[in-house]
Amino acid sequence: MSGDAKTVARDDYRIACAKPRVGRPLNRSRKVDARNMRIFIAYLIGSALLLGMIAWIGNATRTEVLLAAVKWWSIITVIDFAYSFSFTLWPRKAKRDSSPD
Structure with a gap:
C-alpha cells in the first residue's frame, strides 16, 4: 500500500510542476483556418x-x-471569420513564467 501512495504522490508532483506546453501560433491558426x-x-x-x-x-x-x-x-459568418482571422494576424503572446528560477 505504501508503494502505491508514493507513486501517486510522485505523479501528483509531476503534474503540478510540469511546464505548460507552448504551441506554435501558426499551428493554431491552421486549425482555425480548417474550422x-x-x-x-x-x-x-x-x-x-x-x-x-x-x-x-x-x-x-x-x-x-x-x-x-x-x-x-451571412452577417454572423463574416463576424466569426473576422474574429478568427484576427488571431492569425495578432497571435496571443506566450504567458511569462512567474517563478524566480
Whole structure:
C-alpha cells in the first residue's frame, strides 16, 4: 500500500510542476483556418438550400423570413471569420513564467 501512495504522490508532483506546453501560433491558426473552411462550406450549403426554397416557392411575402435568416447568417459568418482571422494576424503572446528560477 505504501508503494502505491508514493507513486501517486510522485505523479501528483509531476503534474503540478510540469511546464505548460507552448504551441506554435501558426499551428493554431491552421486549425482555425480548417474550422473556418468547414463553417464556410456549411454556410454555402445552408444558404443554397434556403435560397433554393425561396426560388421554388416564388412568393416574396411568404419567404421574407427565409431571406432574413440568410442575411443574418451571412452577417454572423463574416463576424466569426473576422474574429478568427484576427488571431492569425495578432497571435496571443506566450504567458511569462512567474517563478524566480
